[in-house]
Amino acid sequence: MGSIGKEVATEILPYIRVYKDGSVERLGGSPIVPPSASDPETGVSSKDIVVSQNPPISARIYLPKHLHDQHQHPKVPILVYFHGGGFCFESAFSLFETRFMNRLACFANAVVISIEYRLAPEHPLPIAYHDCWAALQWVVSHSNADTDSNKEPWVSTYVDFDRVYIGGDSAGANLAHNILLRAGSEGLNNGVKIKGAFLTHPCFWGSEPVGSEMKDVEEREKLPLHTMWHLVYPEVPGGVDNPMMNPVVPGGPSLAGLGCSRLLVSVAGKDLLRERVIKYYNTVKESGWKGELELVDVEDEVHAFHIVVSESENAEKLIKRVASFLA
Template identity: 45%
Template sequence: MESSASEILLDFPPMFRLFKDGRIERFLGTEIVPPGLDPKTNVESKDVVYSQETAQIVRIYIPPNAAGKLPLLVYFHGGGFCVETAFSPTYHNYLNALVAEANIVAVSVDYRLAPEHPIPAAYDDSWDAVKWVASHFDGNGPEELLNRHADFNNVCFSGDSAGANLAHHMAVKMTKEKLDGFNLAGIVLTHPYFWGKAPLGNEIKDPAVREKIDVLWRLAYPTTCGSDDQWINPMDDPSFGSLGCSRVLVCVAENDILKPRGLYYCEKLKQSGWGGEVELMESPGEEHVFHLHKPGCENAAAKLKKVADFINQGKA
């Protein structure tokens, strides 16, 4: 007879399997690649600890032949707050490609994952990383690459799925806790992981599918009030339009079940009194985070160029 320790509590393919004894077997983001020189793009990367307290790390990317100050991107990886890492081949390859395409400096944030570290750990770690990055604004921070090459007058936050959720909330936090010398020019939200209890318009209504998404959220945040929690459904939060930036790019995919929430985000932002510019890019015929799994396809190349151009709009 199977021991209780090895009994499956929750099977959540293709992401993970959770056992009754609390163990989690992850199927995504388990492989990691070291930093260094990428032979395809000649982008250099380096890992640096940003929090001594939690031993969390960022991976810094510098484009080839970097000279002077360059736009700075702070990137938050996706994975439903439960899987993936900034150091997986998926994210390492994407950041190499984006940094080369845009000629920017990027800081890819790793954060603690649920269920071992339930929400708000991911948000706390992300803000710690933002503050660590901001500590370099005057050229006297702990990492010389950022002191030398990061333009703190032109900073963007970005992420995919759960990482887009994090990017939004970090942008809102920028209005509440000002960071000296740090100008957040814009945010790029790719297939953002937002949800809600009631279906929106043509959003999927299948109870089994909606329950699956609800279960994932509750696993990441056991003390949540549900799928209308402000972390997962920020559009009705009073501070929703308090974004600490003037430009937003939202990327959605035609066949992504999260697409209606991305569209709703754009609509609500325009109505919020925020006053900035909102752009929308839809990739036809594509699924959730397709650009990470099919980086060589035409739609992924178009999306990469759009994001690169958006980041560089803030150049002096």
């Protein structure tokens, strides 16, 4: 990597190392893989597209096999997905994400578009929030039949814009939550509504412990999640108690404003974030939010298990559960 002898500024193992010269070494994540005209396991087709030149946003889009094979063009749901990775590693083009998206598109019979947002620390937050919002607005702009040189045919042809979903895992679920609040207050292009969203093991934190979380303040501040938030969003007011990271903090935006009509929240039994996410779920339930709310709890599993070990029995069950929510 040519990093011998360079001075380390910040190191969050086993995820990322930042050097004093500004260069970044990403230690976490999975290798980049190409899209496929027909995935061997699912038959799903995928391709990489440019969402926007300025800002530079790209995506990988997935089309279930049977849509390709039919002469008519049935309309199906679309999922706009935001990958995890602590806002600073992983990619929409990685092996883990591509494998997960292929299975989700297949089981849900939905068009899926996974957004390649810009990563911190080179592009500190809130850049990723803005990229994901711009990408979602671009997707729903396809609901207007007027011609546009930057239209994606798979979106224009196959998508039912009454069934727009967003979702994400870990940091991606944090992104999705914040986009739901923005959609609730600002609305989307062409008056499109978000039908539903799934937040899987969302990356939320705060200075005050929830439930059985570690109580010692100094030890809490050494946790990777705590140090990573400061790395990816150094200028954030309130630190880990900013509502973007701590959505249940007193004085934060009301969760009654979430801009969707269905919400699926999932937790894992061995996830450090588990009790905090259950508190989020309960806060939504008590907020006066008018939508349908569900909680999926998978015992004996760790954070993001369904992406890292996607062929396990529990992973398949969770992926199929999310797929049935989308379908």
